[in-house]
Amino acid sequence: MADLSPLTSRPAYSTLTSLQRKRYLFVCINRRADDNPKGCCAAKDSEDVYRALKGEVAARGLAKLEARVCTSSCLDQCDTGVTVLVEPDHFFYGRVTVADVPEIVDGLITGQPVKRLMLTAD
Ligand code: FES
Structure with a gap:
Protein backbone atom coordinates (compact mmCIF):
# COMPACT_ATOMS: atom_id res chain seq x y z
CA MET A 1 0.00 0.00 0.00
CA ALA A 2 1.31 3.45 -0.90
CA ASP A 3 2.35 5.79 1.89
CA LEU A 4 0.00 8.77 1.74
CA SER A 5 1.31 10.48 4.83
CA PRO A 6 3.04 13.40 3.07
CA LEU A 7 -0.30 14.47 1.64
CA THR A 8 -2.52 13.69 4.59
CA SER A 9 -0.28 15.24 7.22
CA ARG A 10 -0.20 18.68 5.61
CA PRO A 11 -2.62 21.43 6.59
CA ALA A 12 -5.57 21.70 4.24
CA TYR A 13 -4.27 24.91 2.66
CA SER A 14 -0.64 23.93 2.25
CA THR A 15 -0.87 23.92 -1.53
CA LEU A 16 -1.91 27.56 -1.80
CA THR A 17 0.62 29.90 -3.26
CA SER A 18 1.89 33.35 -2.46
CA LEU A 19 -0.44 34.58 -5.18
CA GLN A 20 -3.47 33.76 -3.11
CA ARG A 21 -5.56 36.81 -2.30
CA LYS A 22 -7.47 37.32 0.95
CA ARG A 23 -10.75 37.50 -0.92
CA TYR A 24 -12.16 36.41 -4.24
CA LEU A 25 -15.14 38.09 -5.82
CA PHE A 26 -16.91 36.01 -8.42
CA VAL A 27 -19.13 38.03 -10.73
CA CYS A 28 -21.70 36.00 -12.63
CA ILE A 29 -21.55 36.82 -16.31
CA ASN A 30 -23.83 34.00 -17.38
CA ARG A 31 -25.87 34.77 -20.48
CA ARG A 32 -29.11 33.08 -21.53
CA ALA A 33 -31.31 33.59 -24.52
CA ASP A 34 -33.48 36.70 -24.34
CA ASP A 35 -36.64 34.60 -24.18
CA ASN A 36 -35.43 32.39 -21.31
CA PRO A 37 -37.72 33.01 -18.32
CA LYS A 38 -34.87 32.60 -15.84
CA GLY A 39 -33.17 35.70 -17.19
CA CYS A 40 -29.47 36.15 -16.58
CA CYS A 41 -26.90 38.44 -15.04
CA ALA A 42 -25.32 39.32 -18.38
CA ALA A 43 -28.60 40.91 -19.48
CA LYS A 44 -28.33 43.13 -16.39
CA ASP A 45 -24.89 44.39 -17.43
CA SER A 46 -22.83 42.07 -15.23
CA GLU A 47 -19.87 42.27 -17.61
CA ASP A 48 -19.75 46.03 -16.93
CA VAL A 49 -19.93 45.31 -13.19
CA TYR A 50 -17.06 42.85 -13.55
CA ARG A 51 -14.89 45.34 -15.43
CA ALA A 52 -15.69 48.15 -13.01
CA LEU A 53 -14.99 45.98 -9.97
CA LYS A 54 -11.72 44.70 -11.39
CA GLY A 55 -10.66 48.24 -12.29
CA GLU A 56 -11.59 49.68 -8.88
CA VAL A 57 -9.74 46.92 -7.02
CA ALA A 58 -6.65 47.57 -9.12
CA ALA A 59 -6.91 51.36 -8.83
CA ARG A 60 -6.98 51.11 -5.05
CA GLY A 61 -3.93 48.85 -4.97
CA LEU A 62 -5.80 45.80 -3.72
CA ALA A 63 -5.26 43.48 -6.66
CA LYS A 64 -1.91 42.00 -5.65
CA LEU A 65 -2.72 40.86 -2.13
CA GLU A 66 -6.22 41.71 -1.02
CA ALA A 67 -8.75 40.75 -3.64
CA ARG A 68 -9.08 39.09 -7.01
CA PHE A 91 -22.04 35.46 0.99
CA PHE A 92 -23.74 36.85 -2.09
CA TYR A 93 -24.23 40.42 -3.16
CA GLY A 94 -27.35 40.82 -5.27
CA ARG A 95 -28.79 43.41 -7.65
CA VAL A 96 -25.29 44.84 -8.02
CA THR A 97 -24.82 47.73 -10.44
CA VAL A 98 -21.74 49.61 -11.57
CA ALA A 99 -22.76 52.41 -9.19
CA ASP A 100 -22.34 50.00 -6.24
CA VAL A 101 -18.74 49.14 -7.08
CA PRO A 102 -16.96 51.86 -5.03
CA GLU A 103 -18.97 50.93 -1.94
CA ILE A 104 -18.20 47.23 -2.41
CA VAL A 105 -14.48 48.00 -2.64
CA ASP A 106 -14.75 50.27 0.41
CA GLY A 107 -16.10 47.21 2.20
CA LEU A 108 -13.07 45.17 1.19
CA ILE A 109 -10.85 47.80 2.78
CA THR A 110 -12.84 48.21 5.98
CA GLY A 111 -13.82 44.56 6.30
CA GLN A 112 -17.46 45.62 6.49
CA PRO A 113 -19.70 44.18 3.78
CA VAL A 114 -22.31 46.36 2.11
CA LYS A 115 -25.32 45.13 4.03
CA ARG A 116 -27.95 46.60 1.70
CA LEU A 117 -26.61 44.41 -1.13
CA MET A 118 -26.18 41.17 0.81
CA LEU A 119 -28.62 38.42 -0.08
CA THR A 120 -30.24 36.64 2.82
CA ALA A 121 -32.20 33.41 3.04
CA ASP A 122 -35.47 35.34 2.98
S1 FES B 1 -27.42 34.00 -14.29
FE1 FES B 1 -27.82 32.84 -12.51
S2 FES B 1 -26.82 33.93 -10.93
FE2 FES B 1 -26.28 35.01 -12.70
Missing part, protein backbone atom coordinates in the same frame (compact mmCIF):
# COMPACT_ATOMS: atom_id res chain seq x y z
CA VAL A 69 -12.12 39.68 -9.16
CA CYS A 70 -13.11 36.74 -11.35
CA THR A 71 -15.94 35.94 -13.67
CA SER A 72 -18.31 33.11 -12.96
CA SER A 73 -21.00 31.12 -14.65
CA CYS A 74 -24.46 30.99 -13.07
CA LEU A 75 -24.41 31.13 -9.27
CA ASP A 76 -28.07 30.11 -9.08
CA GLN A 77 -29.24 33.48 -7.75
CA CYS A 78 -30.63 34.61 -11.09
CA ASP A 79 -33.70 36.45 -9.81
CA THR A 80 -31.55 38.81 -7.77
CA GLY A 81 -28.67 39.28 -10.20
CA VAL A 82 -26.27 40.79 -10.92
CA THR A 83 -24.78 38.32 -8.46
CA VAL A 84 -21.35 38.57 -6.83
CA LEU A 85 -20.12 35.75 -4.59
CA VAL A 86 -17.58 36.84 -1.97
CA GLU A 87 -15.22 34.16 -0.70
CA PRO A 88 -14.03 33.03 1.78
CA ASP A 89 -16.67 35.11 3.59
CA HIS A 90 -19.23 33.05 1.72
